[in-house]
Amino acid sequence: MTSARDVVVTGLGATTPLGGDVPSTWEAALAGKSGARTMDNDWAERYEIPVNFAATIKVKPEEVLKRPELKRMDPSAQYAVIAAREAWKDAGEPEVAGERLGSVVSSGIGGVWTLLDGWDTLRERGARRLLPMTVPMLMPNSPTAFVSLDLGARAGAHALVSACASGAEAIGYGAEMIRSGRADVVVAGGTEATIHPMPIAAFAASRTLSLRNDDPEGASRPYDADRDGFVVGEGAAVVVLESAEHAAARGARVYARIGGVGLSSDAYHITSPDPDGTGQVAAMRGALEDAGATGADVVHVNAHATSTKVGDLTETASIRRLFGSDADHVQLSATKSMTGHLLGGAGALETVFTVKAIADRLAPPTINVANPDPELQVPLVRDEPAKLPGGDIAAINNSFGFGGHNVALLVQNA
Structure with missing residues (x-):
């Protein structure tokens, strides 16, 4: 049984190393496929990085987004918007006043591509060549801000930063927004776009990455006695949360409940x-x-x-x-x-x-x-x-x- 402020999931969206949406990602996961692959670049050789593979995004944002959108968003925000749009459509594009709609999309690191590319531009070409949108692109709340702009969410746009727990904490916070009565619908999730030579080199320096360059697909091996570290991945996932009452009133399809x-x-x-x-x-x-x-x-x-x-x-x-x-x-x-x-x-x-x-x-x-x-x-x-x-x-x-x-x-x- 559900009560009026119970929180249900009515929409799912994602872009991942396994697929460009939830159906393809879930199908690949059930089939036991790996999204890890050797990177098509010379980073390992050029920067002497001991890792030359990662779980890179399956469907590039340029295949989904329009050029003006690509130019004003860091990849972390691009992934978030792609996932949020899928989740919103999957939920049936619920009719809800903007004041009752929230956005909580987190990132552990934020717009690292924009930050590091901007530093390179400053050093090599001078301050006048920096993009006017550099700060809005690099800030960690950029993904949730762009999602809120895209959907007209005015009940709050939040970005909780808790490293690798950020995406889950965002969904928990979204559920609390509904329970407390602040919102009827919340778009919540997490995103990351850190497959860049500096973060990869930094994780390698911390000795947390797998070094199985000869077997990328077999490198991530949780609970195997021979595991040697994780594989960096990228992408985003978003869920549409609703109060049970709001979902029932519009006859929404409900996947499950966020019970606790x-x-x-x-x-x-x-x-x-x-x-x-x-x-x-x-x-x-x-x-x-x-x-x-x-x-x-x-x-x-x-x-x-x-x-x-x-x-x-x-x-x-x-x-x-x-x-x-x-x-x-x-x-x-x-x-x-x-x-x-x-x-x-x-x-x-x-x-x-x-x-x-x-x-x-x-x-x-x-x-x-x-x-x-x-x-x-x-x-x-x-x-x-x-x-x-x-x-x-x-x-x-x-x-x-x-x-x-x-x-x-x-x-x-x-």
Whole structure:
């Protein structure tokens, strides 16, 4: 049963390394395809970067957007607008007053292409050659601002920045806007466009990237004993959230409900998770309590699972610690094995996957796990999708970020 301020998902949009929209992305994910590929450039050789591959966007923005739009938006905003337009259309373009429509689209890093290209222009050609739109293009709130302009959203345009948890936290904030009565409809999600030589070199310097240059498609391998780091990805994902009352009044198709939102912070280390998993447990418990659910209700978890040695196992230990024996019936998926790590867009894309898993009763597979880590504590969906049970079910999407940010979203069937 739903109440008037329950939050439902009525639209989905995405542009990812697997496809230019949600149907193609979801189809590729269920088929276990990888979006990682060798980059068509000379960055590795020119800058002595030890990584020459990434999960690059499948459909270029220039194939979708008009030239004037491309010129005034950083790629991070381009991806966000593409995803938001798909989600809005998928939701049936709901009729809602602008004062009751919100936009919450986050990015972990922001307009890095604009910032770094602008610095190059300044150094090489002087201040007069900088684009007049440089500042609006590089600011981290640019994606949500352009989405709000595109849709006429005037209930608020927000951009929460919490590193790799940004996209999930944006959806949680959007849900709270509806619950509190600030909005009836919110377009929420995350975006990232950091496949640029400097961020890749910086991640490589932090020793968090996989170095499998000879096997890009097999490089992202969460929970494999031989994992050696994550694969940088790019893209965006957006959901349309509505109050259940507003959706019912217009006869909208509902994919699922955002039943609970859990937030916490580790206060432990700037990049490493608390090895005890206390913050992760608190976020998941908060999502369960917010929804009035228990571990027995959860049949699926889309894990943060980036393919790092420590992070992957900390998360599964946290799931086991919270769920106890109920973890035995959880179908665990690590979809970054296919998409790479979209950073600020990851939590939003994985929320889309979680919503689709609940709606279609299918948990997507984890690929590249040839040698499962013996310390893995939760049943892992490998290579093929797993069927989820009928009846009332719930799933959790976990998103964690540098700085100790923890976000858990609980998704329930409509």
